[in-house]
Amino acid sequence: MTQNVAVLGTGKIGEALLSGMIRAGWSPANLLVTTRRPERAEELRTRYGVTPVSNTEAAKSADTLILTVKPQDMGTLLDELAPHVPAERLVISGAAGIPTSFFEERLAPNTPVVRVMTNTPALVDEAMSVISPGSHATADHLAHAEEIFGGVGKTLRVPESQQDACTALSGSGPAYFYFLVEAMTDAGILLGLPRDKAHDLIVQAAIGAAVMLRDSGEHPVKLRENVTSPAGTTINAIRELENHGVRAALIAALEAARDRSRELATGNG
Ligand SMILES: NC(=O)C1=CN([C@@H]2O[C@H](COP(=O)(O)OP(=O)(O)OC[C@H]3O[C@@H](n4cnc5c(N)ncnc54)[C@H](OP(=O)(O)O)[C@@H]3O)[C@@H](O)[C@H]2O)C=CC1
Numbered sequence: 262m263t264q265n266v267a268v269l270g271t272g273k274i275g276e277a278l279l280s281g282m283i284r285a286g287w288s289p290a291n292l293l294v295t296t297r298r299p300e301r302a303e304e305l306r307t308r309y310g311v312t313p314v315s316n317t318e319a320a321k322s323a324d325t326l327i328l329t330v331k332p333q334d335m336g337t338l339l340d341e342l343a344p345h346v347p348a349e350r351l352v353i354s355g356a357a358g359i360p361t362s363f364f365e366e367r368l369a370p371n372t373p374v375v376r377v378m379t380n381t382p383a384l385v386d387e388a389m390s391v392i393s394p395g396s397h398a399t400a401d402h403l404a405h406a407e408e409i410f411g412g413v414g415k416t417l418r419v420p421e422s423q424q425d426a427c428t429a430l431s432g433s434g435p436a437y438f439y440f441l442v443e444a445m446t447d448a449g450i451l452l453g454l455p456r457d458k459a460h461d462l463i464v465q466a467a468i469g470a471a472v473m474l475r476d477s478g479e480h481p482v483k484l485r486e487n488v489t490s491p492a493g494t495t496i497n498a499i500r501e502l503e504n505h506g507v508r509a510a511l512i513a514a515l516e517a518a519r520d521r522s523r524e525l526a527t528g529n530g
């Protein structure tokens with residue numbers, strides 16, 4: 262039987278997922294979207310051929326509901342949805358921080374809930390989507406979530422207790438790499454390179470390093486050692502990174518992201 266899937270609150274992540282599902286072979290005829298603004302609904306209809314509906318209509322008619330509003334908007338959305346979601350619907354939350362218990366307390370008893378933390382590389386089918394079941398989600402529900410999110414990249418099952426850490430690492434992760442590229446491009450400017458050339462050099466170094474990290478089977482330390490010649494250039498840069506506490510800064514940064522994810526747990530964050 263063909264399943265209807267509704268994406269509720271189709272912003273950046275919702276659209277990334279939607280576009281990936283269509284690339285992965287889902288028919289737009291089976292995809293519903295909800296938005297807060299009518300012009301956004303029309304944009305999605307025109308761009309993807311999907312059907313915009315109200316939140317209430319989605320709750321009544323879709324087999325699976327994927328909630329991709331901001332954590333702070335989740336309580337309001339659930340107040341609207343709760344009276345209309347039959348208990349057999351699978352509810353997937355894509356929101357940072359909010360535990361599955363938040364949904365279970367507001368929806369009909371025994372509603373299956375799955376929590377997923379994906380990331381924006383879903384736009385290029387290179388997402389990492391970290392998946393955890395709520396109390397009533399079965400193996401079939403998890404498999405269905407994996408089928409959906411597997412269309413936009415890799416998936417990984419973790420206990421829900423690890424979701425805040427995963428949010429800090431991979432949900433927010435792409436932003437740290439963009440930040441590095443931005444800073445290293447500025448360094449290229451300081452060293453006298455034109456901005457476009459500096460950008461291209463750093464992006465290609467990032468792609469090459471990422472592919473080697475994924476495919477070489479080597480530990481990152483070994484890969485870095487291979488670049489770091491005795492009395493060469495790289496070790497001078499590494500010394501400066503260590504002097505400026507970049508390793509400690511990254512550990513503290515990810516800890517702060519994990520803590521913020523925990524704070525968002527109430528949906529009022
Ligand atoms: N951005 C990222 O990299 C990641 C985000 N996430 C999570 O994904 C979720 C969405 O983030 P993101 O896509 O960045 O945010 P966006 O603001 O781009 O998307 C949320 C969308 O929900 C809409 N919306 C809000 N309330 C309602 C409602 N009641 N009914 C219908 N639509 C509604 C908003 O409308 P309007 O446009 O009018 O504001 C907006 O378009 C968040 O919970 C976030 O934690 C997870 C992983 C990565």
Ligand SMILES: O=C(O)[C@@H]1CCC=N1
Pocket residue numbers: 357428432433
């Ligand atoms: O910054 C945020 O809150 C969201 C969740 C993970 C990535 N972006």
